[in-house]
Amino acid sequence: MTRLVAISVAFLGVVSTACGSSDSTTDYASSPGSDVGVDAAQEALPDGADEALPPDGGAVDAPQDLEPVLEGSTDTGADVLPDGQADVQEASVSDGPEPDANPSWPTCDAQPPGVADQTLPEIWSANPDSPTEVWITGLYVTAISRGKCSAGAACQVFLQDALTYASFQGGAHHAMKLFVSGNTAKHFESLAVGDRVNVLAHAWRYNVNPSQRELLLQVNSSLRGCAKKVGSGEPTPIEGVALTDLTVEAYENTHGPLLVKVDGVSGKPGVPSETFALWKTGGPFVDAGLETVVSLSPYFLPGGVFSGLPTNATTVVSFSSIVGVFGLFVPSSDGGSAKYLMLYPRTMDDVSLL
Numbered sequence: 001m002t003r004l005v006a007i008s009v010a011f012l013g014v015v016s017t018a019c020g021s022s023d024s025t026t027d028y029a030s031s032p033g034s035d036v037g038v039d040a041a042q043e044a045l046p047d048g049a050d051e052a053l054p055p056d057g058g059a060v061d062a063p064q065d066l067e068p069v070l071e072g073s074t075d076t077g078a079d080v081l082p083d084g085q086a087d088v089q090e091a092s093v094s095d096g097p098e099p100d101a102n103p104s105w106p107t108c109d110a111q112p113p114g115v116a117d118q119t120l121p122e123i124w125s126a127n128p129d130s131p132t133e134v135w136i137t138g139l140y141v142t143a144i145s146r147g148k149c150s151a152g153a154a155c156q157v158f159l160q161d162a163l164t165y166a167s168f169q170g171g172a173h174h175a176m177k178l179f180v181s182g183n184t185a186k187h188f189e190s191l192a193v194g195d196r197v198n199v200l201a202h203a204w205r206y207n208v209n210p211s212q213r214e215l216l217l218q219v220n221s222s223l224r225g226c227a228k229k230v231g232s233g234e235p236t237p238i239e240g241v242a243l244t245d246l247t248v249e250a251y252e253n254t255h256g257p258l259l260v261k262v263d264g265v266s267g268k269p270g271v272p273s274e275t276f277a278l279w280k281t282g283g284p285f286v287d288a289g290l291e292t293v294v295s296l297s298p299y300f301l302p303g304g305v306f307s308g309l310p311t312n313a314t315t316v317v318s319f320s321s322i323v324g325v326f327g328l329f330v331p332s333s334d335g336g337s338a339k340y341l342m343l344y345p346r347t348m349d350d351v352s353l354l
Contacts, residue, residue, distance in 0.1 A: 105187060108198050108228035111135045115200065120161050123203045124173040124256075127215060131202035131223050141195045142175075142235045142259040143325040143346050147302035151186035154179070156300075157227070158257040158325045158344075159199070159217075164236040168245050168260065171238055175256040176203075177327075178227070181220035188219075188227060193346055196231035200224075211330050213252055237261035237323045243278060243294045248339050251328045262343070263321045267296055270313030272305040274298075275342065281318050281354070293341060296322065296351075297329075300344040307348055323350035 111117060115135045118126075123134060139159040149155035157178040165171035178201055180188050191197070201217035202225065219225035241260040251257070266281045275295040298306045310317060324343040331338065345351050 106200050106224055106226040108200050108226040111137075111198075112200060118203075120159075120176055121173045123176065124215065126203075128204045129207065131204045131218060133200070133223075134203045134217070135198070135200055136217075137198045138230070139197055139199055140233055140235050141191055141193050141197060142257075143193060143300045143344055144191060145300055146304050147300070147346070149180060149185045149188040149191060151189065152182050153185055154182045155185045155188060156180075157188065157191060158259075158327075159197075160235070160258060163233045165238050165258070168238050168241050168255070168258070171258045172254045173256075175258045176215065176217055177257050178217040178219065180225075181218075183221050184219055184224075190229070191227055194232050194234055195229045196233055197227045197229055199227045201227075214328065214330075215252070215256070235259050243280060246294050246326050246341050246343070248328065248341065251326060251341070255326065257325050257327055259323070259325050260343075261321055261323045264319075265322060266316055266318045268313050268316055269306060269309040270311060272298065272307065272309070272311060275340075276313070278322075278343065295340060295342055296324070297327070297342045297344050299342075300325065300346055301348065306351075309351075318354040320352045320354045322352070 106112065112133075112135065115133050118134045118136055120136065120139070123136075126132075139161055140163060141157060142160055143158040145156040146153075149157070157180065158175065159178055160171070160175040162174065165174065178199065199217065201219050202223040203215070203217050205215045206212045206218070217225075237259045239261055241262050243262055243265060246260075246262075262278075264281045265278045267276045267278045269276050275297040278294050278296055298304055322343060322345060324345040327342040327344050329340040329342055331340075
């Protein structure tokens with residue numbers, strides 16, 4: 001395996017150019033994660049110089065469950081690093097038996113007895129440090145990794161509790177990611193962007209991997225859950241959001257994965273499956289730390305690739321606007337020293353050229 005290239009060196013060229021169920025008895029204290037996290041998970045980062053993160057390890061063949069940090073697997077077309085590199089995630093505890101070994105997989109037809117009915121703001125406020133089973137009603141699906149969940153592939157579903165918000169600040173504590181393991185993704189294959197759903201999942205601030213601290217909803221073979229469509233709507237992005245609003249602090253502690261719109265940005269697209277850096281059109285890129293850099297990722301597009309953009313990584317493309325869900329990618333192989341801010345469009349219609 002090759003190595004994940006550090007993003008900060010890569011951006012020097014940009015500077016010069018721009019100038020589920022309720023019967024789980026899991027012992028969370030001793031077995032919190034319940035996912036196998038070894039796979040060739042990949043995030044597309046811009047090409048860089050020879051400053052690199054520690055070498056990654058070997059991959060284990062699918063099928064297996066992935067940690068929430070994962071952006072998918074080699075086999076499912078996840079985000080890929082330049083030149084086909086891959087960041088391999090560390091192993092966690094076993095996902096347990098196949099989900100259908102017990103026929104009572106939840107359906108979300110009704111609130112399970114004994115499971116608390118909570119809102120996203122209440123979960124943000126509680127900030128549980130171990131998996132806590134929750135029932136949440138009336139959430140909207142704003143994005144799904146690779147456009148839909150597929151059996152055998154870890155799936156990320158972005159959720160928020162309204163179709164839009166008056167401002168970025170107004171959306172604080174109203175969005176969260178549902179992470180579905182590969183072993184259980186087949187129960188979520190019918191979900192689509194725009195669905196209004198009731199959700200059963202386990203909420204917690206993920207801490208099995210020290211590089212991750214995202215507050216999320218999780219479903220796997222041990223932490224069962226479901227999502228049922230009860231209506232539909234058309235999520236619309238929050239207007240007036242700047243790249244500088246999208247920070248690690250905002251994602252992890254206040255806002256989470258909101259659907260947003262940024263105006264007047266530029267970038268240098270390369271290989272269609274790779275992410276690329278964004279900066280404010282007409283101004284220089286300021287390297288003030290990795291947490292201030294936002295990249296455009298194809299991971300939530302159908303097929304996981306951009307289309308209709310240059311592929312030489314040298315042509316500057318200006319965008320009148322980009323709509324996407326705000327996200328964060330944290331490679332585990334470097335101990336969490338780098339956290340990559342991402343903007344995830346759902347279709348190429350979300351990417352408007354100037």
